[in-house]
Amino acid sequence: MADSLPQSFQPGTGVAPASLVEVSISCRKLIDADVFSKSDPMVVLFVTDTVSRGWKEFGRTEIIWNNLNPDFVKKFIMQYYFEESQKLKFEV
Known part of the structure; x- marks a missing residue:
């Protein structure tokens, strides 16, 4: 039966299902x-390395001056597995 499998198939080479997500912060x-x-x-x-x-910095938002209720413009685009x-x- 193993001879009937296509030669191009390599077990364990599949791609993990993932999607891009956008993270907004306020x-x-x-x-x-x-x-x-x-x-x-x-x-x-920070994301886990x-x-x-350990923790690795992924990115930073802009500074919002004189504001205790900020809505940051910067969005983080990352892979979600x-x-x-x-x-x-x-960290704020």
């Missing part, structure tokens, strides 16, 4: 950490 009721004005928030997105198993754990960390 914050509400941030703590006012500035003395003379409101805070100037930005967000740094498969090699070192179905049925696979993908950990993200957001």
Whole structure:
């Protein structure tokens, strides 16, 4: 029966099902950490590094000046792999 399989098929070479996703970020009721004005928030997105198993910076948003409820313009475009754990960390 094995002889009837096409020669081009290689077990284990299939592509994991994935899709591109767009991540939008906004914050509400941030703590006012500035003395003379409101805070100037930005967000740094980290993803887990498969090699070192540590966190690797994926990207940063712009700074929103004097705002405790920012809606960031920057969007993060990333691969989403179905049925696979993908950990993200957001630091404001």
